[in-house]
Amino acid sequence: MELTPRKKEILKVVIESYISTAEPVGSKAIAAQLTSKVSTATIRNELADLVEMGYLEQPHTSAGRVPSPKGYRLYVNELMEQRALSLQETEQINRALRMKMQELDGVISKAGQMAAALVNYPAYAMAGVKSELAIQRFDLLGVDATSFIAVVMTEDSRVSSRLLHTELPVRADALADLAVLLNEQFTHLHVSQMSRRLMDLAGQTAPGLFIVLNVAVNYAIEVLQGSEKNRAVTAGANNLLKLPEFRDADKAHELMSFMVENPEDLPVPAEGAHMQILIGPENVNEALKDTSVVVASYDIGDNMRGLIGVVGPTRMDYATVAARLSYFAEGLTKMFGKQEKEGLLPVPKEDHDRHE
Amino acid sequence: MELTPRKKEILKVVIESYISTAEPVGSKAIAAQLTSKVSTATIRNELADLVEMGYLEQPHTSAGRVPSPKGYRLYVNELMEQRALSLQETEQINRALRMKMQELDGVISKAGQMAAALVNYPAYAMAGVKSELAIQRFDLLGVDATSFIAVVMTEDSRVSSRLLHTELPVRADALADLAVLLNEQFTHLHVSQMSRRLMDLAGQTAPGLFIVLNVAVNYAIEVLQGSEKNRAVTAGANNLLKLPEFRDADKAHELMSFMVENPEDLPVPAEGAHMQILIGPENVNEALKDTSVVVASYDIGDNMRGLIGVVGPTRMDYATVAARLSYFAEGLTKMFGKQEKEGLLPVPKEDHDRHE
DNA sequence: TTTAGCACTCCATCCCCCGGAGTGCTAAAC
DNA sequence: GTTTAGCACTCCGGGGGATGGAGTGCTAAA
Numbered sequence: 001m002e003l004t005p006r007k008k009e010i011l012k013v014v015i016e017s018y019i020s021t022a023e024p025v026g027s028k029a030i031a032a033q034l035t036s037k038v039s040t041a042t043i044r045n046e047l048a049d050l051v052e053m054g055y056l057e058q059p060h061t062s063a064g065r066v067p068s069p070k071g072y073r074l075y076v077n078e079l080m081e082q083r084a085l086s087l088q089e090t091e092q093i094n095r096a097l098r099m100k101m102q103e104l105d106g107v108i109s110k111a112g113q114m115a116a117a118l119v120n121y122p123a124y125a126m127a128g129v130k131s132e133l134a135i136q137r138f139d140l141l142g143v144d145a146t147s148f149i150a151v152v153m154t155e156d157s158r159v160s161s162r163l164l165h166t167e168l169p170v171r172a173d174a175l176a177d178l179a180v181l182l183n184e185q186f187t188h189l190h191v192s193q194m195s196r197r198l199m200d201l202a203g204q205t206a207p208g209l210f211i212v213l214n215v216a217v218n219y220a221i222e223v224l225q226g227s228e229k230n231r232a233v234t235a236g237a238n239n240l241l242k243l244p245e246f247r248d249a250d251k252a253h254e255l256m257s258f259m260v261e262n263p264e265d266l267p268v269p270a271e272g273a274h275m276q277i278l279i280g281p282e283n284v285n286e287a288l289k290d291t292s293v294v295v296a297s298y299d300i301g302d303n304m305r306g307l308i309g310v311v312g313p314t315r316m317d318y319a320t321v322a323a324r325l326s327y328f329a330e331g332l333t334k335m336f337g338k339q340e341k342e343g344l345l346p347v348p349k350e351d352h353d354r355h356e
Numbered sequence: 357m358e359l360t361p362r363k364k365e366i367l368k369v370v371i372e373s374y375i376s377t378a379e380p381v382g383s384k385a386i387a388a389q390l391t392s393k394v395s396t397a398t399i400r401n402e403l404a405d406l407v408e409m410g411y412l413e414q415p416h417t418s419a420g421r422v423p424s425p426k427g428y429r430l431y432v433n434e435l436m437e438q439r440a441l442s443l444q445e446t447e448q449i450n451r452a453l454r455m456k457m458q459e460l461d462g463v464i465s466k467a468g469q470m471a472a473a474l475v476n477y478p479a480y481a482m483a484g485v486k487s488e489l490a491i492q493r494f495d496l497l498g499v500d501a502t503s504f505i506a507v508v509m510t511e512d513s514r515v516s517s518r519l520l521h522t523e524l525p526v527r528a529d530a531l532a533d534l535a536v537l538l539n540e541q542f543t544h545l546h547v548s549q550m551s552r553r554l555m556d557l558a559g560q561t562a563p564g565l566f567i568v569l570n571v572a573v574n575y576a577i578e579v580l581q582g583s584e585k586n587r588a589v590t591a592g593a594n595n596l597l598k599l600p601e602f603r604d605a606d607k608a609h610e611l612m613s614f615m616v617e618n619p620e621d622l623p624v625p626a627e628g629a630h631m632q633i634l635i636g637p638e639n640v641n642e643a644l645k646d647t648s649v650v651v652a653s654y655d656i657g658d659n660m661r662g663l664i665g666v667v668g669p670t671r672m673d674y675a676t677v678a679a680r681l682s683y684f685a686e687g688l689t690k691m692f693g694k695q696e697k698e699g700l701l702p703v704p705k706e707d708h709d710r711h712e
Numbered sequence: 713t714t715t716a717g718c719a720c721t722c723c724a725t726c727c728c729c730c731g732g733a734g735t736g737c738t739a740a741a742c
Numbered sequence: 743g744t745t746t747a748g749c750a751c752t753c754c755g756g757g758g759g760a761t762g763g764a765g766t767g768c769t770a771a772a
Contacts, residue, residue: 041736042746047735059754061753063752139507153519158519159519161507163514238613241606248605249602249608250597252597382766383765395716397717398713398714398715416722417721419764420766
């Protein structure tokens with residue numbers, strides 16, 4: 001059977017009506033919204049066809065029609081009109097983007113919160129490292145005889161620091177020597193290589209100094225590891241409870257717990273895709289089988305990409321969510337790009353000592 | 357009327373039964389659990405008295421009894437037995453305490469998550485600064501001609517750092533001079549004083565250097581401000597949905613949204629109190645009027661105290677929650693104390709240059 | 713003061729009924 | 743061949759009783 005333009009129009013009306021009301025849509029309601037004047041009987045014939053073709057479903061014989069995942073997919077691919085954002089919407093997002101960013105972890109969770117606030121659905125955010133990170137630069141700042149601040153910069157130009165402590169007093173010049181050693185021997189290495197090199201140096205270094213080396217390198221390892229996991233968060237899960245499909249506490253609890261406890265298992269867009277929409281059973285993950293996900297990615301410097309996603313019922317307002325999320329993601333990319341241009345993020349590697 | 361020992365015993369049985377089942381408790385069920393053998397009729401008489409005295413309530417004439425807030429209060433104050441933690445429980449908490457702490461913000465949100473996991477109720481955590489913080493020490497590390505890393509240590513000995521950027525190239529020795537200036541002029545000041553001093557210096561400093569000063573001081577201000585707000589988080593809100601009193605999505609949504617959006621408005625224990633229990637209407641906040649809160653505090657260094665709380669229905673399992681939370685809070689105090697002793701947190705102020 | 717006995721109350725549940733929204737089908741009209 | 747009016751049919755949802763069980767309050771006796 002063929003999908004005539006009228007069938008498409010009817011499908012579109014059904015979907016958009018169902019998106020806004022969550023109630024099955026009947027022939028009468030469709031007739032009222034259709035451009036051409038046709039009788040409800042005609043529409044009923046078309047509806048029967050659409051059900052047969054798999055684009056719509058019928059909860060029971062005497063109810064209206066509800067879109068199927070296949071119907072939503074067609075809608076998203078062909079029928080959905082690009083939603084232009086209103087001035088208020090762009091302004092709201094721009095305002096959100098002007099947030100201060102303390103560090104990357106902060107950005108991730110803030111981005112998640114903002115995305116949730118933007119669309120009134122639960123949202124998630126994560127940062128993906130494209131390849132394994134390494135340390136780019138070390139500094140050691142003496143505080144007192146047995147304390148110093150370790151500052152490390154990772155290859156994505158993020159800076160971390162912590163106050164560390166040694167058992168034995170260390171002189172300032174020794175600390176400076178150690179910093180040189182660290183920059184010579186421990187930059188641009190993977191975690192495993194760093195551990196190995198540390199072991200190698202254990203015998204060759206004065207014990208008092210080796211302790212310092214040890215805590216500093218372990219701190220660096222911690223930074224590297226910390227920057228790879230725990231980088232996914234869920235925000236705005238409470239938005240679920242406003243949706244009629246989640247009035248059932250068990251259902252809401254199930255999805256909410258999954259999202260909060262396993263944010264790292266939420267969908268990631270295919271490499272290269274800026275935005276991806278996954279509808280119902282298109283989700284691999286069992287817990288998301290009857291929800292839809294809209295997920296967008298943005299660039300953070302050369303080596304990383306960030307990701308924000310929205311989880312909602314299959315009848316989610318794809319047009320609005322997609323428009324807002326994509327604008328938001330673009331804004332984030334620009335924000336990071338700007339910093340990059342300003343020198344806030346990547347730094348030419350040639351600019352300071354290192355060896356290997 | 358007097359509160360005889362038998363009345364107290366009955367009250368205790370009612371409360372403990374209601375805590376575990378959330379169902380009104382009848383005279384027959386009470387008789388089965390009472391130590392002395394009395395008839396249900398006698399118990400009914402006693403129950404009528406307890407209702408009259410305000411310790412119990414009756415949903416309707418022919419239902420069992422339900423504890424009132426006054427009843428819970430008496431229970432918590434007098435009747436509740438100290439709950440000894442099992443080996444598994446202490447082990448679980450100890451394991452949780454062995455978490456790595458990256459920075460304070462991380463600790464707060466982790467503590468909240470752990471508390472929630474420990475008690476299966478929503479939990480919140482915050483850190484309170486006892487007095488206004490200031491910067492204790494600055495360092496500037498040149499990266500390339502127009503980039504440098506600013507490292508600041510606040511008076512509570514936390515270290516923050518960020519890569520910053522200037523318009524004009526700055527020489528390394530100039531950067532060192534600026535660091536001295538910052539340590540002389542901008543340490544141990546409140547935010548407002550820092551801004552004022554920055555303004556004062558605007559005319560007296562070479563423009564190229566002032567830009568550096570400006571971004572560095574503004575970064576410090578951001579750190580100070582960031583460390584005071586956004587320091588409260590809610591975790592495990594999804595636990596609400598498992599409770600029969602929150603099967604109603606609207607009710608759950610209301611409380612959950614409040615907790616997630618305004619964690620800073622959640623109860624803080626009185627100064628000096630290590631643990632506090634607030635039952636139903638004892639909560640000042642309207643949103644918590646028919647929930648109970650158990651909140652414990654722990655010490656972070658000299659100048660700060662942390663705080664973890666649990667929100668649940670008034671029939672929450674006070675004994676278990678209080679025992680676990682207090683053990684957890686003690687563990688956190690010890691953890692910070694240990695670091696302190698090890699020199700990881702506070703540092704004698706005399707140990708490096710400063711004036712003012 | 714305690715207890716047995718008993719009538720009473722009230723909720724929860726089931727069931728049935730019924731109206732309304734919506735359908736599918738048929739037959740006529742275009 | 744397509745569209746439309748008409749009509750019988752289906753099914754959900756909500757409003758009313760019935761019903762039974764858990765629990766009470768009260769009375770009168772122990």
